[in-house]
Amino acid sequence: MRLVREVISFAAILAVTSLAAAVLVIAVGSDITKALNSFFAGIFGSFYSLTEVLVRATPLILAGLGVAVAFQARFFNIGAEGQLYMGAVAATWIGLYLPHLPIILHLTLAMACGFLLGGLWALIPGFLKGQFQISEVINTIMFNYIAINLVGILVRTVMTNPESPLPMSARLPDDLHLPLMAEPTRLHGGLAIALGCSVLVYFFLYKTTWGFEIRSVGVNPRACSCAGISVKKNIVVSSLVSGGLAGLAGSSEILGIHQRLMEGISPEFGYVAIIVALLGKNHPLGVVLAGLGIAALQMGANTMQRRTGVPASISLIIMGLLVVLILGRRYFINPSPNAAA
Amino acid sequence: MSLLSMQNITKSFGGLYANKDVHLTVGKGEIHALLGENGAGKTTLMNILYGIYQADSGSIDINGVAVRIRSPKEAITHKIGMVHQHFMLVSTLTVSQNITLGLREKGYPFTDRKLVDRKIARLCDEYGLKVRPSDVIAAISVGARQRVEIIKLLYHEAELLILDEPTAVLTPHEIDSLFNVLRRLRKNGHAVIIITHRIAEVMSIADRVTVLRDGQNVASLDIEETSSSHLSELMIGRRLETLTRPVTASGPGSETPVRLSAKGISLYGETKKILDNISLDIGRGEILGLAGVDGNGQKELAETLIGIRKSDDGQIILDGKDISHLGVKKRKGLGVAYVPDDRHHDGLILDMDVVSNLMLSTYDQSPFSRKKLLNTKVCREHATKKTLEYRVKSSSVKAQVRCLSGGNQQRLILARELHGYPKLIVACQPTRGLDIGAEAFVHKILLQQKARGVSILLISADLDQIMALSDHIAVIFEGRITGVLKNDGKLELSQIGLKMAGLTGAAA
Numbered sequence: 001m002r003l004v005r006e007v008i009s010f011a012a013i014l015a016v017t018s019l020a021a022a023v024l025v026i027a028v029g030s031d032i033t034k035a036l037n038s039f040f041a042g043i044f045g046s047f048y049s050l051t052e053v054l055v056r057a058t059p060l061i062l063a064g065l066g067v068a069v070a071f072q073a074r075f076f077n078i079g080a081e082g083q084l085y086m087g088a089v090a091a092t093w094i095g096l097y098l099p100h101l102p103i104i105l106h107l108t109l110a111m112a113c114g115f116l117l118g119g120l121w122a123l124i125p126g127f128l129k130g131q132f133q134i135s136e137v138i139n140t141i142m143f144n145y146i147a148i149n150l151v152g153i154l155v156r157t158v159m160t161n162p163e164s165p166l167p168m169s170a171r172l173p174d175d176l177h178l179p180l181m182a183e184p185t186r187l188h189g190g191l192a193i194a195l196g197c198s199v200l201v202y203f204f205l206y207k208t209t210w211g212f213e214i215r216s217v218g219v220n221p222r223a224c225s226c227a228g229i230s231v232k233k234n235i236v237v238s239s240l241v242s243g244g245l246a247g248l249a250g251s252s253e254i255l256g257i258h259q260r261l262m263e264g265i266s267p268e269f270g271y272v273a274i275i276v277a278l279l280g281k282n283h284p285l286g287v288v289l290a291g292l293g294i295a296a297l298q299m300g301a302n303t304m305q306r307r308t309g310v311p312a313s314i315s316l317i318i319m320g321l322l323v324v325l326i327l328g329r330r331y332f333i334n335p336s337p338n339a340a341a
Numbered sequence: 342m343s344l345l346s347m348q349n350i351t352k353s354f355g356g357l358y359a360n361k362d363v364h365l366t367v368g369k370g371e372i373h374a375l376l377g378e379n380g381a382g383k384t385t386l387m388n389i390l391y392g393i394y395q396a397d398s399g400s401i402d403i404n405g406v407a408v409r410i411r412s413p414k415e416a417i418t419h420k421i422g423m424v425h426q427h428f429m430l431v432s433t434l435t436v437s438q439n440i441t442l443g444l445r446e447k448g449y450p451f452t453d454r455k456l457v458d459r460k461i462a463r464l465c466d467e468y469g470l471k472v473r474p475s476d477v478i479a480a481i482s483v484g485a486r487q488r489v490e491i492i493k494l495l496y497h498e499a500e501l502l503i504l505d506e507p508t509a510v511l512t513p514h515e516i517d518s519l520f521n522v523l524r525r526l527r528k529n530g531h532a533v534i535i536i537t538h539r540i541a542e543v544m545s546i547a548d549r550v551t552v553l554r555d556g557q558n559v560a561s562l563d564i565e566e567t568s569s570s571h572l573s574e575l576m577i578g579r580r581l582e583t584l585t586r587p588v589t590a591s592g593p594g595s596e597t598p599v600r601l602s603a604k605g606i607s608l609y610g611e612t613k614k615i616l617d618n619i620s621l622d623i624g625r626g627e628i629l630g631l632a633g634v635d636g637n638g639q640k641e642l643a644e645t646l647i648g649i650r651k652s653d654d655g656q657i658i659l660d661g662k663d664i665s666h667l668g669v670k671k672r673k674g675l676g677v678a679y680v681p682d683d684r685h686h687d688g689l690i691l692d693m694d695v696v697s698n699l700m701l702s703t704y705d706q707s708p709f710s711r712k713k714l715l716n717t718k719v720c721r722e723h724a725t726k727k728t729l730e731y732r733v734k735s736s737s738v739k740a741q742v743r744c745l746s747g748g749n750q751q752r753l754i755l756a757r758e759l760h761g762y763p764k765l766i767v768a769c770q771p772t773r774g775l776d777i778g779a780e781a782f783v784h785k786i787l788l789q790q791k792a793r794g795v796s797i798l799l800i801s802a803d804l805d806q807i808m809a810l811s812d813h814i815a816v817i818f819e820g821r822i823t824g825v826l827k828n829d830g831k832l833e834l835s836q837i838g839l840k841m842a843g844l845t846g847a848a849a
Contacts, residue, residue: 163590209705209713216701220690226649226681227701 012323017318021205024317030308036069041295042303044061049303051185055257057295059084059249061194064276065201065286066245070122071282073238074218075129077122080246082147087114087123087247088277089151091254092159092261095172103175111193111251112174119240119248121147126239130232136239144270152263159261168262178256190252195288197245202284204241214238246270271297275319278326294319342405343368344532345390345501352385356697358556359385360396365534365551366561367501372523372533372549375542376576378635378802382556383536384426387503391423392416392615422494423503428486430478437461437474440493451452464495464759468525469518483612484515491522502526505536509636512613520546538570538634540842554578573838577804597624600763600796601646604842607653608641608820615641616652617820628787630828631800632812632837638820639800640682643769646671646798647679659765673702676764680754680771682800684747688754691743695735696724698742699757708848732782748779755786769800784810816840 025035043053058167063080070077077083098106118150125139152167154160161170179187205211217224217234225231258265276294280286301315347365351358352371360382370807375383388394388402392410392823401408403419410416416423431438437458446452457744458474465472470488478486487507494502508516514683523546543550544564552559552575559575601623608616623629644650646657648669658666664672673679681687689698700709700720709718724738731752735745742750751771758766768787772780787797787810801807808828809813815825816837823840826832 045752077688207715207717209710209715212697212700212704212715216690216693216697220686220693223688223690225669226647226679226687228648228668228673229701230670252682 009329011149013322013329016325017321020321021314021318022023024314028310030310035304035308035310038307039300039304041307045303049299051182051187053295053299054191055186055188055290056299057291058190058194058256059253059266060187060273060276060295061288061291062190062197062249062252063246063269063273063289064280065194065197065284066242066249066282066288067206067273067277068282068284069214069245070238070242071277072218073214074221075126075235075236075238075242076137077140077239078137078274079122079125079143079243079270080273081266081268082140082144083118083121083146083243083246083267084250084253084266084270085151087118088254088261088265089154089250090114090117090247091251092169092172095176095255096159098120099173106176107178107179107255110255112249113248114251115244116247118250119244121247122243123236124237128237129239130235146323151261155262161260166274169260172255172259176255178252183299186257188256190256193248195253197248198242198284198288207282210237221324246273249273272319275323278323344404346402347386347390348400348402350386350389351397352389352394352396355739359558360389363399363553363556363558364561364837367532367534369532370527370530370615371548372527372535372546374543374550375534375536376543376550376572378538378576381553383553384505384557386553387423387505387534387536390416391421391503397628417497417499420498420500421503422497422499422501424494424505424507425486426505426509428490430486430489432477434478435474436476436478436481436489439478439489440474440496444497446453446661461492461496464492468495468522470522484512487511487519488522499533500530501532503534507516507535508537508539508542510612512710516542538576538636540569540576543683544569545571552576570835570839573842577834577838588633596814599623599625600625600627600660601798602658603646604656604658606642606645606652606657608638608645608650609653615820616645619655619820619822621798621815621822621825623798625796626791627812628791628793628797628799628810630807630814631798631817631849632804632807632814633802633817633841635802637817639817640769641820643679643681643767643798643800646767647677676762678758678763678766680758680766682769682770684750684754684772689742689750692741695728695733695738695740695742695753696720698753699724699727702757703760727756748775748782751775751779752781755783759786759790762793763795766795766797767800767805768797769801771799772801772803772806805833808832808834818843
C-alpha cells in the first residue's frame with residue numbers, strides 16, 4: 001500500500017512538472033516538439049554537450065554533498081553559496097601567492113585550503129547554533145552575503161590584477177590546473193574529486209562512529225543526549241564537513257575552470273545544492289544522481305533558450321515546483337501525521 | 342438543574358481510550374475538582390468540553406439544553422472558558438491587549454482602550470485580581486499571568502471556568518490568593534472546574550470532586566463525605582494481581598554496602614526549587630522505590646543522576662567516587678544505566694533501525710567499532726542476539742523502531758541499557774503504557790538484575806509496583822523527600838498515599 005502510494009506520488013510529480021513545462025513552452029509561443037528536441041540536444045546532442053553536463057554537475061555534487069551532511073545532522077546549512085566562494089578565495093590565494101611548489105602538492109594544498117576556509121565559514125554558524133541555539137538558517141544566509149561581497153572587495157583591492165582594469169585576480173600559473181580528462185572539452189579532475197568525495201561521505205556517514213553520531217543527532221537529539229552523545233559537538237562537526245565540501249566546490253571551479261578569482265563564478269550553485277541534497281534524500285549516491293539530473297536540466301534549458309527562445313529560467317521554475325511537490329509528497333503518503341495529541 | 346452535564350463521554354486515540362463513559366455534572370456556584378493521576382483523562386475530558394477535541398460518543402448539556410461544541414470559539418459562546426496549563430498569552434502585548442485579543446470591541450479596529458481598561462479594572466476590583474492593564478505580559482510574574490487568563494475569561498463573560506492544574510506554577514502564597522479569587526467567583530454564581538492531582542487542594546477549595554482513573558469515572562463525591570486518605574485510595578486504586586518479591590542473598594536492609602549516595606541535591610527552577618535537598622542511599626542489590634504523583638521532581642531527579650541535568654547543589658557518589666561533575670557518557674561508562682519514562686523521545690530514535698538503537702550507548706566501544714570505524718557485521722549480530730535474548734519482536738533487525746509495539750520498544754531499551762553489566766539502574770516509569778505481559782517481563786528483568794547485585798532506583802507512579810519490588814520506599818512531593826520507609830511487609834498503602842499528597846504530619 002505504502003509502496004503503491006510512493007510510486008503514484010512520483011508519477012504524479014513527474015506529470016505535474018511535465019505539464020507545467022509544456023504550458024510554459026506554449027505560453028511563450030514556442031513549438032513543443034522543437035523545444036523538446038533542443039532540450040535533449042543540449043544534454044545528449046554531442047559528446048561536448050554531455051561533458052558540459054558533467055562540468056556543471058561537479059560543483060553541484062560537491063556542494064550538494066556538503067548540504068546533505070549538514071541536513072543529516074538537522075543543521076540547515078543554506079550557506080553553501082558563501083562557503084563555495086570562500087573555498088574559491090582560499091584556492092586562488094594559495095595558487096597565486098605560494099609559488100615554486102611541485103604541481104601535485106600545490107593543487108592538493110589549494111584544494112585542502114579551500115576545504116578548510118569553506119569549513120570555517122560554516123563552522124561559525126555551526127558553533128553559534130550548537131552553543132547558543134541561534135538559528136543557523138539566518139546566519140548561514142547572512143554569511144553568504146558577507147562572503148560574496150568579500151570576494152567583490154578582494155578582487156578590487158588586495159587580490160586584484162594590477163595589469164587589468166577589470167575586477168578580477170591575476171590568472172593562476174597555466175600548469176596549476178586540475179587535469180583535463182577529455183580534451184578539448186572542459187571536463188576536469190573536479191568530477192573525479194566529486195565522485196571520490198561522495199564515496200568518502202558515504203563511508204563517513206554510514207561506516208564511522210562520527211557518522212553514526214551525526215545521523216542519530218539529526219533524527220532525535222533528545223535521545224542522543226540521554227545516551228551521552230553530544231549534540232553540540234556533532235552540529236559543529238557536521239557544519240565543518242558541510243562547509244568544507246562546499247568550499248571544495250569553489251576551489252574545483254577555480255582550479256578546473258576559471259583559473260582566477262572573480263565575481264559571479266557561481267550561478268547559484270550553493271542554492272541549487274540545497275535542491276540537489278533534497279532530491280537526493282541526503283544520501284551521497286542520491287546526491288550524485290540528483291546533481292547529474294539538475295545539471296542536465298539546466299544545460300538542456302540553456303540550449304532550448306538559444307535555439308527556440310524559451311527562457312532558460314524555465315529550469316528554475318521547474319526546480320522550484322519540484323521542491324514544493326516533493327516536500328508536499330509526504331502528506332500524500334501519510335495523510336494524517338499528527339492526529340492524536 | 343445543573344449548569345453542565347456531560348454524559349457517557351468516550352474518546353479514544355488510536356484504539357486507546359482516554360475517556361470511557363465518563364460523567365460529569367457541575368452546578369452553578371460550585372467549585373468542582375477533577376482529580377486523577379497524569380494520564381487519567383482529566384485534560385482530555387476538559388478539552389472535549391472546550392471544543393478542542395470531539396468526543397467519539399456521549400452528550401453535553403448546558404443549562405439542560407443539549408449542545409455540540411466543535412471549537413473553542415463555540416465553547417466561548419456557551420460561556421465556557423478555559424485556562425490551559427501553558428498560558429495562551431502574547432508576551433509582547435499588554436495585559437489589556439491580551440484580554441481583548443480576538444474580540445471585536447465596540448469601534449473595532451479603533452478600540453477605545455481607556456474604556457476597555459476601565460472595564461478590566463472593575464473586574465479586578467470585584468474579584469480581587471491584582472493586575473495593571475497597561476503592563477506588558479513579558480514583564481509580569483507567572484502568578485499575574487494566570488490572573489490575566491482568568492480576567493480574560495471573565496471579560497468574555499464566562500460562567501463556567503476550567504482551570505487546568507492552576508497551582509502547578511504557583512508559590513504557596515499565590516495559591517492562597519488564587520483560592521480567594523475562586524471563592525469570590527463561587528459567591529457570584531460562577532462555576533469552576535479545577536483539574537488537579539493534589540488531594541490537599543481538593544480538600545481545601547472544592548465543593549465536589551470527581552475522581553478519574555484510567556479514563557473512567559471512579560467516584561463523584563461531596564467534599565463533606567470524603568477524606569484525604571479516601572481520595573488517595575480512589576485516585577491511585579488497587580490492582581488485584583500481586584507480585585511477590587523473592588528474597589535474595591543480597592536482600593533488603595541498610596546493612597548492605599552503599600552503592601549510590603545522593604547528598605543534598607537541589608535543582609532550581611524559575612519560580613521555585615524543582616529538587617529540594619534530596620538525599621538518598623541505595624545499597625548493592627537493593628531496589629529503592631521512589632513513589633510520588635507525577636511531576637513532583639521524579640524525572641528531574643533521574644536526569645540529574647544520569648547527568649543530563651547538572652544539579653545546582655549537592656553531590657552524587659557512586660561506589661565512593663564523586664560523579665557529580667561527569668557527563669552522561671562517563672557516568673554510563675562507570676555502570677549507570679537509564680530507562681527513561683518517555684520511550685519515544687528520550688529512549689529511542691524511532692526513525693532508525695533496531696541495530697542502531699541497540700548501539701546508541703555502545704557504538705564507540707569495541708567490538709562494535711575500532712578506531713572510529715563501525716563494524717556493521719558485529720553490530721547486526723549483536724542485535725540479532727539481543728533481540729532473541731530479550732524477546733524483542735520485530736520483522737527484522739533492520740526494521741524501524743517506530744514499527745515496534747510499546748512492549749517491544751521497552752525490551753529494546755532494557756537490552757541496550759543492561760548490556761555490559763551496569764552497577765546502577767535508574768528506571769523511570771519503566772512499565773508505563775505497557776500491557777500485562779510486557780510489564781511482567783520488565784519486573785522479572787529488574788529482579789534478575791537485583792539478584793546480580795545491581796542497585797536500582799525504581800521511579801514509578803504505580804504504587805502496587807513499588808510495593809511489590811522495592812526494599813525501601815522513598816516518597817517525593819514537590820521536590821522534597823517526605824519520607825523513606827522500609828518495605829517490611831507491614832507497610833500500608835495509605836501511609837505512602839498520604840506522604841505522596843504531602844501530608845507528612847498526618848499519620849495514618
